[in-house]
Amino acid sequence: MSWLSSRKLQERLSLLVFLLPTLLFVFIFIAFPVLSSGYLSFTEFNYAKDDAPAFVGFSGYMDTILHDTLFHTAIKNQFQFAIPYILITFVVSLGLAILVGELGRGARIFQIIFYLPMIVAMSMAGVAFSWILNQDVGIFNHFLRSIGLASWARNWFGDPATALYGLVVTRSWKMIGFTFIVFLSGVQAIPRSLREAAKVDGANFWQEVRHVVIPLLRPYLLTGGIWIIINSLKVFTLPHMVTQGGPGVATLTLYYYSWKAAFQRYDMGLASQVAYVTAFIILLLSWALNKVLNPESTGRF
Amino acid sequence: MNGLRSFARLLSRRQTAIFYAMVIVASALFLFPPLWMLNTSLRATEDIYRVPPTVLPAKITLENYVYVLTQMQGTRYFLNSVVVTLASVLLVLLASAMGGYAFGARRFRGKELLYMGIVFVLTVPYIMYLIPIYLMEIKLHLRNTWIGLILPYVALNLPWGLLIMRSAFSTIPLEIKDAAVIDGCNEYQLWYRVMLPITRPALAATTIVTFVFVWQEYLFASTLMTKNQWQTLPVGIVWLRDELQTMAYGRVGAMFVLSILPIFILFLLLRNFFIKGLTEGMLKG
Numbered sequence: 001m002s003w004l005s006s007r008k009l010q011e012r013l014s015l016l017v018f019l020l021p022t023l024l025f026v027f028i029f030i031a032f033p034v035l036s037s038g039y040l041s042f043t044e045f046n047y048a049k050d051d052a053p054a055f056v057g058f059s060g061y062m063d064t065i066l067h068d069t070l071f072h073t074a075i076k077n078q079f080q081f082a083i084p085y086i087l088i089t090f091v092v093s094l095g096l097a098i099l100v101g102e103l104g105r106g107a108r109i110f111q112i113i114f115y116l117p118m119i120v121a122m123s124m125a126g127v128a129f130s131w132i133l134n135q136d137v138g139i140f141n142h143f144l145r146s147i148g149l150a151s152w153a154r155n156w157f158g159d160p161a162t163a164l165y166g167l168v169v170t171r172s173w174k175m176i177g178f179t180f181i182v183f184l185s186g187v188q189a190i191p192r193s194l195r196e197a198a199k200v201d202g203a204n205f206w207q208e209v210r211h212v213v214i215p216l217l218r219p220y221l222l223t224g225g226i227w228i229i230i231n232s233l234k235v236f237t238l239p240h241m242v243t244q245g246g247p248g249v250a251t252l253t254l255y256y257y258s259w260k261a262a263f264q265r266y267d268m269g270l271a272s273q274v275a276y277v278t279a280f281i282i283l284l285l286s287w288a289l290n291k292v293l294n295p296e297s298t299g300r301f
Numbered sequence: 302m303n304g305l306r307s308f309a310r311l312l313s314r315r316q317t318a319i320f321y322a323m324v325i326v327a328s329a330l331f332l333f334p335p336l337w338m339l340n341t342s343l344r345a346t347e348d349i350y351r352v353p354p355t356v357l358p359a360k361i362t363l364e365n366y367v368y369v370l371t372q373m374q375g376t377r378y379f380l381n382s383v384v385v386t387l388a389s390v391l392l393v394l395l396a397s398a399m400g401g402y403a404f405g406a407r408r409f410r411g412k413e414l415l416y417m418g419i420v421f422v423l424t425v426p427y428i429m430y431l432i433p434i435y436l437m438e439i440k441l442h443l444r445n446t447w448i449g450l451i452l453p454y455v456a457l458n459l460p461w462g463l464l465i466m467r468s469a470f471s472t473i474p475l476e477i478k479d480a481a482v483i484d485g486c487n488e489y490q491l492w493y494r495v496m497l498p499i500t501r502p503a504l505a506a507t508t509i510v511t512f513v514f515v516w517q518e519y520l521f522a523s524t525l526m527t528k529n530q531w532q533t534l535p536v537g538i539v540w541l542r543d544e545l546q547t548m549a550y551g552r553v554g555a556m557f558v559l560s561i562l563p564i565f566i567l568f569l570l571l572r573n574f575f576i577k578g579l580t581e582g583m584l585k586g
Contacts, residue, residue, distance in 0.1 A: 014488035015409055021392075022400035022419070022459060029456030030422050033433035040432065047436075099324050102317070112572060113328045119564050119575075120335065121517035121535040124557055127542060128334040131341065131550050139337060142354045173334065181576055205316060234426055237519040241539045255428050255520075262432050263524060275428045282426050 041272035048266040056269070064273045071274060073249050074257040081164055081253060082232035088172045089179060089228045094221070096176070097183035098209060111184065115177040122174060122237040129170040130157055130242050157243050160250040167238045167251055175231065179224040186220030187213065222293045230286050233278065254278040335561065342366070342554030349551050365555035369541075375556060377530055378537030382560070384447050385533060386515045389454040393462045393511045394504060396455065401466025401500075402492050406473060416467070422460050427520060430457075438525055445531045450522060454515050462507040469503030470496060509575055516564055534560040 043053035044060060064071050100110050117125065132140050135155035144153045156166045190213060198208045214221075236255035239245050245252040245260065252260075254274060262271030341349055342365050344358040351359075369375035403409070404416050434453055435444075443449030473496055481495040497504075516534075523536045532540055538556045542549055568575050 011488060015403055015407055017489075018399045018403040018407070018492070020399075021396035022403075022463065025396060025452075025456040025459050026419060026422070029434065029453050030425075030430065033430040033437075034425065036433035036436075037429050096324070096327060099320050099327075102320050103324065106321075110324050110328055111576075112569075113331055115576060116335070116565075116568075117331065119513060119517075119568050120561055121519065123519050123535040123539055124560065125334065127538055127553055127557060128338050130542075131553070132334060132337055137350050137352065137354055139354055139356075145353070173331070234428075236428070240523065241519075255426075258428050259431070259520075259524070262435070268432055268436075271432055275426075275432070279426045279429050283424060286424055 037272045037275060040268050041276045043269050045268040046266050047262075047268050053268070060269050061273055061277075064270060065277065068270075070249065070252065070257060074252050074254050074274070077164060077250070077252055078233060078235070078254045081168060081235060081251075082229075084165065085168045085172060085232045086225075086228050088168065089176055090225060092172065093176045093179035093224070094183050094217075096180050097187050098213060100180075100184060101187035111181070114180045117174045118177040120174060122171070123241050125170050125174045126238050126242040129166065129173070133157060133166060158247055160247050163243050163247060163250045167235070167242065170238055170242070171235070175228075179228060182224040182227075183217065183220055186217045190216050226286065226289045226293065229289060230282060233282050233285070254281075335557075338554045338557040340554075341550055342552075342558050344551055346551055365551040366559070369552050369555045369559065373541065373552070374529055374532070374537060375541075375559070378532055378534045378556075379559070381447070381526075381531060381537075382516065382533040382535075385450050385454065386512060388447065388451045389458065389515045390508055390511045392451065392455045393458045394507055396459055397462025397466045397507055398497060398500070398504065399492075400459070400463050401503075402470050402496060404463065405467040405470025406478065406496065416463075419460050419463060423464070427457065431520065431524060434521075435524060444525050445528045447531075449525055450531075450533070453521055453525070454511075454518065457521075458511045458514055461510055465503050465507050465510070466500060469500040473499055505571075505574055506577070509571070512567075513564070513575075 040053060042055060042057055042060065044050075044056050045053035096110075096114055100107050100114070103110065120128075132138055133156040135141060135153075135158065138156075140156075141153035144150065154162065156162050194212055194216070195208060198212045203211065234255060235253040236259060239251045239253050239256040240259065243251040245256055255278065258271045258274035258278065261267045261274060340358065343361045343363070345360065345362050345364065348355075348359045404412060430453070438444045438449050443452070477495060477499075478491065481491045486495060518533070519535045522533045523539075526532050526536065529537075529540055534556070538553060538560065541556055542553050
């Protein structure tokens with residue numbers, strides 16, 4: 001009997017031991033920060049001069065959401081970034097997945113090539129593209145000049161008209177590999193017989209894709225699509241290290257605005273408000289998309 | 302009839318050729334940025350800034366690599382990245398193997414609720430953690446230390462590790478556990494000697510997901526490590542670019558190649574693990 005109870009006690013104790021690291025990390029570095037930045041978002045707190053946060057309730061949110069023109073710019077930029085980014089990433093990764101799915105020999109090599117940018121850090125991608133798109137000595141402008149399009153050559157990341165789209169291209173290059181792999185695994189899961197049947201019925205390739213492949217890919221398209229949409233809102237690295245939000249405020253995104261408020265203006269209240277509004281948009285969007293479209297997905301970064 | 306069939310075959314062969322052509326063009330576009338960095342890194346400075354630029358190096362030189370590794374903080378960035386990545390991976394493995402066992406193979410009150418809470422964390426954008434962690438690290442003097450970067454990285458990756466490890470532990474049949482208990486294993490021996498070896502593929506997936514994340518991470522590294530000597534590679538390369546302005550692209554290229562090399566080799570060796578582990582890790586685990 002006493003052996004039994006001590007065994008039980010030991011079991012209980014061991015459970016605590018197994019859970020302890022998880023609980024410590026989750027509470028200290030996740031739960032506490034979330035609550036703490038929630039509190040900060042209801043305060044006025046300039047880290048450079050105030051000793052402690054001063055509670056102001058919702059008035060900080062009101063100011064930011066209603067009157068802060070930089071915040072409005074950040075929201076506008078964010079969506080101006082997101083729409084082409086979502087379209088490019090989705091269409092290119094789907095197109096590549098369908099093409100590579102058709103290939104017999106060499107399909108694996110192409111799979112590796114298109115996935116490769118996923119292992120390149122975002123800041124490395126930013127460095128590479130700012131070199132390629134450099135105004136005077138960049139190879140892309142040189143290419144344009146050499147084919148007689150000299151008037152198109154410009155400082156791609158320095159021109160307010162193109163800077164944001166330069167970031168779209170850079171980020172798409174890096175992220176396409178992920179949805180490509182998701183879609184490719186969908187394409188490869190389609191039974192050969194279904195596609196043969198379509199061919200026998202006289203469907204050309206385009207009809208086969210439209211009426212057989214796309215409908216069967218639906219769950220993959222939803223999962224990948226939601227992932228792209230959520231990720232299109234979490235843009236920090238490129239505006240931070242390629243354009244510094246500029247020129248002017250042309251590439252000021254929500255993440256970067258929150259960071260700038262906190263670490264350049266030391267306005268922790270504003271920074272937390274922007275972070276919370278961004279998080280709210282992201283959570284609402286992922287909830288709504290999952291509710292409407294249904295697959296099992298979560299976003300990262 | 303015969304003519305029609307051979308016409309159809311010709312058509313499909315032509316179609317395949319067109320597909321190959323399209324995929325090859327796309328591959329060239331995808332490979333261009335890293336290859337161009339490699340190309341730049343092998344040139345002398347005056348060769349890089351020639352106007353008009355040339356496509357191939359006039360002469361291949363390793364001077365940029367030598368410079369980055371001997372004159373700059375290059376090796377220091379490398380060391381920081383290696384230490385932070387290895388420590389984060391090991392801690393995530395340990396914590397998620399322990400926690401995953403508790404959530405996957407044990408029963409206790411409040412388990413589902415606690416687990417749901419941790420999984421919910423996965424959807425929270427990282428920008429929400431950054432400011433409080435920064436303020437906390439100032440108080441604890443953790444900025445510009447390895448541990449100050451490792452701890453948040455472990456916390457950010459732990460939920461993914463738990464997701465992966467929990468599902469691995471939950472598929473282990475109960476008979477194995479019972480047999481081990483009858484053999485006189487205590488709880489820790491049961492976990493370490495009996496259960497853990499079975500979850501090896503899940504441990505590999507957790508390793509890859511964490512490794513790839515930490516090796517590339519920029520938001521926390523650039524904010525928490527404010528001094529040059531504590532920078533990891535993804536942030537260090539930006540310092541390198543800014544410090545030397547436009548003259549630095551050969552060196553930036555060398556740094557680019559050096560920092561991608563380790564993960565690239567790993568990727569080629571374990572590509573199936575990589576693609577499967579990352580895809581699953583990023584979607585659901």
